[in-house]
Amino acid sequence: MCTLILGRDVVAPGTLLVAANRDEDPARPSDPPVVLHEHPRIVGGRDRRAGGTWLAVREARAVIAILNRRADTAALPPDRRSRGALTLDVASVAEDDASPLGPDDEQALLACVPDGADPLARAALRRALAAIAGSAYAPFTLIYASAGAVWMVAHDLGRAPVCRAIRAGWHVVTHADLDDPQEPRTAWLVADLAAFRPRSIDDAEQRLGDLLRSHGGGGVPAVCLHDGRMVTVSSSMVWLAPGEIRYRHAEGRPCEHPFEDQRAVLALPAKLP
16 A cells, blocks of 8 residues: 555544555455454455455454555565565454563553553554564554554664554655655645545545545646556545444545445444444
């Protein structure tokens, strides 16, 4: 995935909206949203080559997404593990996960997800940090987002992972840092959304859909990519609020394919008890 927009508490307190385009080599085969794990129920697109996912929806609780970061391909470890497999590991973690961490990672965990926070958010970050310590990966940014807790981990070769809690508001990440003013697509999207105060989830989804379909021009960078080795191959939007979930997915470029409701795959009602 190469563009992710996150809106935390922007429609109302305790709400979350994730909108993302996946940019990939179109020759790399993948499946539209399917059940990736039954207990807990994890739904998302599936990479047929490595078996992982770029965006996972865990029941009605959380969204876990991964984005590639810039890297020198010649320096990548040859025995690296799939980043999509890490996404699925983190999404399916048990709330009482006790993966061992070193002292530095323990401090990063406490700083990013303090005591008293969502236990699933804490377990997911613990699992992510343990996986980074135990296996080699190409660089990535991993996002965990729920209505109650949002964090990210940035992993680069030869550096300790950087953990960060994400505050309320609009945020954007592509292949560089979160809200990076030096990355043109990120900077344009952050500026475009800065003053946007949606009146409803429908209002927010309309605006974000327009952004995900944008082809740029006149100095504005494209978000929906048609040219080059990595092009936009699908798009997703997930809404979480107390007692509510909405997951819509466009299989193909969002400028050419509609966003379709994934409620049947989730096997959950839109309104929850």
